[in-house]
Amino acid sequence: MDSRFIHSIHSSRYDYKTENESSSGDEERSSKYSFVSALCMSGGEGDNSYSTNSLLQRRALAKAKPVLVKNIKELMMGLSFPKYIKVADLGCSSGQNTFFAMSEIINTTNVLCQKWNQNPPEIDCCLNDLPNNDFNTTFKFIHSFKEKNLTCKAPYFVSGVPGSFYSRLFPRKSLHLVHSSYGLHWLSKVPEGLEKNKMSVYITASSPLSAYKAYLKQFQRDFTTFLKLRSEEMVSNGRMVLTFIGRNNMDNPLHRDCCHFWTLLSKSLHDLVVEGLVSASKVDSFYMPFYDPSKEEVKEIVGIEGSFEIKDLEAHEYDLGHCNQDGSKRSKSGKNEANYIRAVSEPLLVAHFGNAIISRLFNKFAHHVSQHAGCRNKTTIVDEKETLVLTNELNNKILAIHCKSKDDDLGDHYLAVGQSQEYKFRDNLWHTTLFWCHMGQGPDYKIQQVFEAYRSTWTKYVGYTYWIGREDGIYFRQDPHGLPLVKRYDWNLTAY
Ligand SMILES: C[S@@+](CC[C@H](N)C(=O)[O-])C[C@H]1O[C@@H](n2cnc3c(N)ncnc32)[C@H](O)[C@@H]1O
Known part of the structure; x- marks a missing residue:
């Protein structure tokens, strides 16, 4: 952490x-x-x-x-x-x-x-x-x-x-x-x-x-x-x-969390010393x-x-998200954390140890992250939730909405004029969250559209994502600081 x-x-x-x-x-x-x-x-x-x-x-x-x-x-x-x-x-x-x-x-x-x-x-x-x-x-x-x-x-x-x-x-x-x-x-x-x-x-x-x-x-x-x-x-x-x-931690200046990334890197280097791939003196001259x-x-x-x-x-x-997870999830988090630490430290490591050990070193690192017993009892400090808001601003018609991601189906909702539906979800740390939504105009719902409602990328971490169904199309805003609404989609006339 x-x-x-x-x-x-x-x-x-x-x-x-x-x-x-x-x-x-x-x-x-x-x-x-x-x-x-x-x-x-x-x-x-x-x-x-x-x-x-x-x-x-x-x-x-x-x-x-x-x-x-x-x-x-x-x-x-x-x-x-x-x-x-x-x-x-x-x-x-x-x-x-x-x-x-x-x-x-x-x-x-x-x-x-x-x-x-x-x-x-x-x-x-x-x-x-x-x-x-x-x-x-x-x-x-x-x-x-x-x-x-x-x-x-x-x-x-x-x-x-x-x-x-x-x-x-x-x-x-x-x-x-x-x-x-x-x-x-x-x-x-x-x-x-x-x-x-x-x-x-x-x-x-x-x-x-x-x-x-x-x-x-x-x-x-x-x-x-x-x-x-x-x-x-x-x-x-x-x-x-x-x-x-x-x-x-102020009490003990030597205290570093058991999952601290440099502690795990030291452990991984130690493994390579034991395997005879790196000398102890080489590790002792790297800080x-x-x-x-x-x-x-x-x-x-x-x-x-x-x-x-x-x-x-x-x-x-916050931590890197690998605690309180089991089995395969921990293993994936281990790899993610290894990639993250590799991206920030590889040039330094290569300059001192050479290229040959790097992949093996970070395989060890990923293994340590996923196996670290101390991590299992830790509290994962969670990040803020993202909010997706869909609103009906049609003239006098019900708006049907249905959103889903790979893991979650948020079900059918029918919004009266002026009504909004809000979904809160936690974006995963590695930003692979993707939600699709369908909007359809009542009473027969033949006028409709399916669109990508939320994709986590660096540009879109803003807290609130708004989609508004209006007569002339579907409008979008994704910023809490008062940027104007932008029309993103026209309606389709084919059946959903
Ligand atoms: C972890 S990256 C952060 C990059 C970016 N600000 C971000 O938020 O993703 C840290 C950056 O600081 C740079 N850096 C470290 N020491 C520096 C220094 N003395 N002068 C300028 N940049 C430095 C590194 O080269 C690296 O690109």
Whole structure:
């Protein structure tokens, strides 16, 4: 189980800092753990790519959406509807997730400007990641991003900014909004002083306290650098929304959940040592450049660094969905989790251990997830439910509806004019949920239509999906922020 923090930080004061004071991330990377320079997510769109295996991070983006929306609104109002805003997504990675955040920013800005009768600003969308990142795969999604924002009046421009967010990336006082999701738990380097932390790629219950202290120190350095650099780059009254992995437990800093992904990775590497495929010394010189801080640690760093004020700090809990499942479901979840962890760690692992062990390593990982006894008694913390709403806005006719998915038949319902039927369901974590609905007009139901009512994709995690039957067709809306209804289907005259 991991905890995520959503921080909305707005810049409140500006200390003058010299260039010499800012440390360079590239410098940090040239430590003795040279594999760190390979840090990036698995590129491309194949089965093992980040693009294919980043639904969990999409969920995190969806959870952070209210905080993001709130901050965009406050930013726009606070700056009296500027003509231009520059927005950065730091650690955008490869794939479409970054566009989820950018769409939200553009749409919210657009709707707000409409509401206040203001011209929408030109929006400069800067997508940043490390130079090794597969930006090509990201930019391939620009087309669908533009399609999604067709009705949007705010002109926007997308560009890539390669470089470490632990170095200066933008000119002084140029950024209005900084967004970063699931990037800041990655450190600029492996901390010094982990030698006693044997056969473990991260902190575990059996690690020496010195390992925790070393990781915390590195996080303090990195996060302080990050804040200091952003305070130079951001305009006065700018906003920052940061989401990253954190931990809940404060009492024992060594405590990591038994199913913690790095603990399972350490176990899997240990299996390969036992099989003679990897040497123990090789495992002993591999550590994840990663840290999951507690809320208190984050607050302390922000306070000491001093450039920003925390407006909202939220912690959300969830696991990867493999607990409380039996048999084949657990085995499938094991594979899913293995794919997810592989997508974020394969480049680092390949740089240190080589290619040959990777598939075997993640087969072991999947096995550990599905077999882990401790997981079976844990409570799975469930995510929010999706809601599908079908409404009759016909003139004086009954509307018959019938929705079903692969697993659920929601049955026949007959709606009077003005009546709605609401279905709540939990989207599965791996986003394969698909609902089809039929609508038919009374009294003979010959005028009808069958349509895809809900398909879970990154663009459609919004909470509410509305379908409305009207005389001239079937209308759709899938956003709680007041976007207009769009006619999606005409009626058919053939029998259902
Ligand atoms: C797990 S991905 C998250 C991507 C995306 N924000 C999302 O929500 O799906 C983390 C990204 O942060 C990037 N990253 C890690 N350290 C970084 C740094 N110092 N500077 C820029 N990007 C970094 C990684 O390369 C990776 O693409």
